[in-house]
Amino acid sequence: MKNFAFIFLLLPVVVSAQDINDSLFIHSIATNILSSDASYNNLHYLTKNIGGRLSGSSQMYKAEQWGAQALKDAGADNVMLQECMVPHWVRGGKDQAFITYKNTNGKEQKYWLNVLALGNSNGSGASGVSAPLIRVNNFDDLEAKKDDLKGRIVFYNVPFDDTLINTFAAYSKNVIYRGIGASRAAKYGAIGMMMRSMTNSPGNYPHTGSLRYTDSLKKIPAAAMGLDDVKKLDSLFDNNIAVTASLFTYGKMLPDTIAHNIIGELKGTEHPEQIITVGGHLDSWDPAEGANDDGTGVVQTIEVLRVLKALGYQPKHTIQFVLFANEENGTRGAKKYAEEALHNNQPHIFALESDAGGFTPRGFSFDMDSASQEKINSWKHFFTPYYGDRFENGEGGADIGYLKEATHTPQAGLSPDTQRYFYIHHAATDVFENVDIREMKLGAINMAALIYLVDQYGLAQ
Numbered sequence: 279m280k281n282f283a284f285i286f287l288l289l290p291v292v293v294s295a296q297d298i299n300d301s302l303f304i305h306s307i308a309t310n311i312l313s314s315d316a317s318y319n320n321l322h323y324l325t326k327n328i329g330g331r332l333s334g335s336s337q338m339y340k341a342e343q344w345g346a347q348a349l350k351d352a353g354a355d356n357v358m359l360q361e362c363m364v365p366h367w368v369r370g371g372k373d374q375a376f377i378t379y380k381n382t383n384g385k386e387q388k389y390w391l392n393v394l395a396l397g398n399s400n401g402s403g404a405s406g407v408s409a410p411l412i413r414v415n416n417f418d419d420l421e422a423k424k425d426d427l428k429g430r431i432v433f434y435n436v437p438f439d440d441t442l443i444n445t446f447a448a449y450s451k452n453v454i455y456r457g458i459g460a461s462r463a464a465k466y467g468a469i470g471m472m473m474r475s476m477t478n479s480p481g482n483y484p485h486t487g488s489l490r491y492t493d494s495l496k497k498i499p500a501a502a503m504g505l506d507d508v509k510k511l512d513s514l515f516d517n518n519i520a521v522t523a524s525l526f527t528y529g530k531m532l533p534d535t536i537a538h539n540i541i542g543e544l545k546g547t548e549h550p551e552q553i554i555t556v557g558g559h560l561d562s563w564d565p566a567e568g569a570n571d572d573g574t575g576v577v578q579t580i581e582v583l584r585v586l587k588a589l590g591y592q593p594k595h596t597i598q599f600v601l602f603a604n605e606e607n608g609t610r611g612a613k614k615y616a617e618e619a620l621h622n623n624q625p626h627i628f629a630l631e632s633d634a635g636g637f638t639p640r641g642f643s644f645d646m647d648s649a650s651q652e653k654i655n656s657w658k659h660f661f662t663p664y665y666g667d668r669f670e671n672g673e674g675g676a677d678i679g680y681l682k683e684a685t686h687t688p689q690a691g692l693s694p695d696t697q698r699y700f701y702i703h704h705a706a707t708d709v710f711e712n713v714d715i716r717e718m719k720l721g722a723i724n725m726a727a728l729i730y731l732v733d734q735y736g737l738a739q
Contacts, residue, residue: 300734303589304660304727310585311719311726318715320348321577325567325710332397332564333604334366334535341560342538345576345601349542352580353587354599360539362614364604367398369564370528373501375472377411379514379521389510393472393501394565395527396456397488397607402499406526407431407470413515417455420462428467431523434459435508438478438700445696446634449476449703453487460500461492470525471500474508479701482506486563487704488607499527537561539611540601542583548594553619555598555629555687556582556729559605559677566708570699573710574636574718576601578692581722582729593733595627602677605633609676616680626687628732630725631675635702636718637694641668642728646688650737654690657731666724668693688737690728692721 311317324344331341342359349357375391395401409431414420416436420427434455438448453476460471475485482504491497514521540560546552558575562568583599603611619626630642641661644651654669661667673679674689681687694717702708 300731301660303730306589307585307726307730308664308723310588311581311723312716316584317577317581317719317722320580321569321573321713321715321718322710324573324576325569329567330564331560331562331568332367333364333537333561333607334532335564338537338561342540345540345560348580349540349583349599352542352584354542354583355545356543358541358543360541360614360618362537362539362603362610363534364537364610365398365608366532366535367607368530368532369395370401370530373528374526375501375503375524377511377521377523379519391507392482392484392504393525394484394486395529396460396500396502397486397563398491398531399460399489399500399527399529400497401528401530402470402525403528404526406524407499408522408524409469411472411521411523413511417462424466427463430468431470431472431525432463432468433511433523434471434473435512436474440478445478445700448478449700452476456487456502457490458492460489460498461495464495464498468498470498470523472523472525473500473502475502475504475705477505477700477703477705479505483705483707485704486565499525501525501527537603537611539603539615542599544583544586544593544597546594546596547592550596551625552595553598553624553626554595554729554733555600555626555678555681556725557600557602557677558632559602559611561604561606562708563606563704565704565706567710569708569710569713570635570702571704571708572605572633574713574721575632578632578636578718578722578725581719582726585722585726586730591730595733597729597733605677609680612677612680616684619681620684624685626681626685628737629674629678629681629687629689630692630728631678631689632692632721632725633675633677634692634694634696635699636713636721637696637698638717639664639666639692639694639721639724641666641670641693642690642724643670643672643674643693644690645672645674645682646737650688653735653737660727660731661724664720664723664727666727692725694721
């Protein structure tokens with residue numbers, strides 16, 4: 279500590295005593311988190327003992343029980359379970375698909391594809407759907423080929439734009455095909471949809487994720503495939519070889535069921551009625567362990583609570599640590615949290631979310647007025663030692679976005695490095711082994727520092 283303070287005495291600028299105290303406290307946050315095994319142990323238990331946590335599943339309820347206890351163990355003054363109704367989609371079986379085509383000698387070939395049904399999709403049933411496969415490169419191409427789609431299976435082949443450095447920008451451009459591609463194809467009589475996974479990952483792991491059917495159109499089965507299989511299909515289509523596809527999926531929607539946002543609190547000492555929110559989502563897709571999406575965000579949220587309590591910090595405002603329900607296929611937990619805040623006239627002064635993986639932090643994305651942003655910008659130097667000083671305008675995240683709509687709450691999202699995120703997003707590779715615990719801890723340090731500064735100094739000027 280003394281050495282750290284001495285460094286500030288050598289700076290060629292005037293640094294206030296309070297500035298030094300804040301830097302020292304943030305340094306103590308970093309020292310505590312980096313030397314603690316708590317985040318490792320929490321993530322290991324969540325992923326290895328519980329695993330994938332799709333809304334409505336037994337694993338989701340185990341995760342709720344675990345989350346409530348983890349918040350208590352971290353030192354929450356109280357823990358609440360906020361009930362909400364969530365969609366309950368089940369995969370129903372092992373998704374499979376294959377193609378058949380004739381080789382250059384006229385002999386029929388069969389090639390199995392590695393596929394995952396899209397979340398919320400209707401299954402094909404045990405008999406499956408089989409039809410000629412037609413490749414489309416985008417929605418404009420779909421419209422150009424609309425007269426040829428009846429009775430066929432549409433294959434959307436829309437690659438990520440790899441020239442975009444931020445891979446979330448590429449994902450944002452393409453995710454619409456997963457979201458509404460099935461209904462757009464069904465509009466013209468297609469009987470099934472397959473698509474290139476939302477990834478730029480090498481290999482052949484398919485990536486799932488939710489779709490949204492148009493109620494007035496037939497709800498056709500839909501699945502994503504890995505990129506090696508995409509290459510195989512492209513080689514056939516590029517050589518004008520006719521392809522027939524057979525798709526077998528078993529997904530179905532069950533009646534909505536009860537779930538809970540798990541909320542831990544540290545009560546404020548000066549403004550207990552004013553709330554700061556920090557959170558991640560507890561649910562995940564089913565093919566893997568939900569480690570980076572969003573196990574790391576959940577563990578970082580708990581870690582912010584644990585470290586503040588461990589250091590004896592008494593917040594001025596009430597801080598709520600929220601493990602949100604049902605982000606992946608409905609965001610019902612986020613909606614409920616915002617509805618309750620509005621109904622109870624709770625003044626929420628700031629919200630922070632971590633839902634971009636546990637990779638090395640780069641900074642934060644902020645959605646707030648210019649005066650608050652200016653104040654935030656004056657704190658950038660506190661984050662430089664921990665790689666978190668890239669402050670950008672943008673969005674906070676899906677789970678706190680509803681809170682902004684309801685209560686106009688300023689918000690932020692932790693922004694880790696994005697290069698590897700879509701290698702594992704919604705895929706079987708999203709496992710504990712693909713999390714670097716030290717990188718995850720650095721994210722928690724930056725989150726705790728931001729919560730501390732907002733609690734100490736507020737955002738209004």
